[in-house]
Amino acid sequence: MAKGIATREENYSQWYNDIVIKADLAENSGVRGSMVIKPYGFAIWEKMKAQLDKMFKETGHENAYFPLLIPKSYFAKEASHVDGFAKECAVVTHYRLKTTEDGNIEVDQNAKLEEELIIRPTSETIIWSTYKKWIHSYRDLPILINQWANVMRWEMRTRLFLRTAEFLWQEGHTAHAKSSEAIAETNQMLEVYAEFAEKWMAMPVIKGSKSESERFAGALDTLSIEAMMQDGKALQAGTSHFLGQNFAKAFDVKYTSKEGKEEFVWASSWGVSTRLIGALIMAHSDDKGLVLPPKLAPIQVVIVPIFRSEEDLEKISEKINPIIEKLRSLGISVKFDNRDTYRPGHKFAEYELKGVPVRLAIGMRDLENGTIELARRDTFEKKTYEIEGIENVINNLMTEIQDNIFNKALKFREENTHKADSYEEFKDIIKNKSGFVYAHWDGTIETEEKIQEETKATIRNIPFDAPEEDGVCMVTGKPSKRRVLFAKSY
């Protein structure tokens, strides 16, 4: 066990907290539920963001920015949307402070706003009130916009990255002439998220649609990707919503079609957040700290020189600098940690904690032999290589480690995925084994609620790839066409 980190076995949520803090990703701030994202944590987010942004642009989207504050009246326009978010909105009511006689600061009651402003929990309403001005003809469509922003949801209970009151995310908001186009967009973006999760985060996901009760407020259909964490719980890692004409109707957004008819616009919205960092941690990390997939690691290779004197360090630097150059030219990020204020063992532990995929160590012994020691974070394997050509070994390792982490997570998910054919069996699995359970369900909200109340497990989604299979609902015995995915979730 690493210093100061609980093991997953003894206390999973403590382990998660310890990793976030000790790996220097984030810390709590003076505002409950609002975290400071520290440089190392933010660097991971920047890498995620860069890749997602590229993928959005490749699928034809553009970035824009809409305001943080939303007039309260906008929220009233879409009934189910306000139902969904009303209970967790922060509201701005005044615009000025004043100093009191005893030197304190208080809200100036004379500076009350005519209409309160909501700090966005999501931006559908402000965006659709804007789209009304932009859309008149079928020629104005589609509109394919994404924004990178912060949003705020006044959550009762928060956890670093997984559920914070304020969080960073991206939200795509698209407008289309036809229903089929909006549906295609919704599906396309879920595919983008799934590809990002699996190829970049090395985290296998299950794509599917949400049941009615778990749908986004105001959506006709919500699609999600669900990943399994190391405690067997599910984490919703991204959602894509088909909004139908709900927001177009609420904000009166119509276009004139080719045929000269007035039609309401069709919509989608989709988002992922800094929660993905929480997912990344819980999917791969171990009791020694963070394990990062090479594609998202801020530092991919760290080099630790082992030296006694400054002359030693100079000799090592001379040998290592060309290697650093070669690695960088291969697009690999390298840190040469030549601090003389910490000893090698300290550095080894530190970079393990921070999840750096590959560590090189080189000392006088190696200089004599023309070798270098290489350690993998994912397997802890340590091996000495000829220094000549080490850059190629590392370059190949980047792919190998990325694949290995993915396969490990996939294997874990497979080992913890079960089928239940009776409710008794289902309850037993959820209680004693945890993990994912595929089971038949009659499609009603009542049954879903009953299962949730009795087991705490919910339907994560109705997987796209679940085969057609005649069965009966494990609770009510009514007929069912396919199994759905149940799990306890974050």
Added chain:
RNA sequence: CGGGGCGUAGCGCAGCCCGGUUAGCGCAUCUGCUUUGGGAGCAGAGGGUCGCAGGUUCGAAUCCUGCCGCCCCGACCA
């Protein structure tokens, strides 16, 4: 909002029940020397409105009252 817990050095805690020298320990920090292939060792040093306000007392970190803040569990959570 209900149940439980906590507030003492930068961090983690002991001391409180049973009031009494100068409030202590570990980690971290700083200085020096020795070290450096898996979180160094030794010696020394600095650092405190004991959450806040009142009360009891010759005397309060300790007892009493009020307030504030935080954490955990639950309710809640697209």
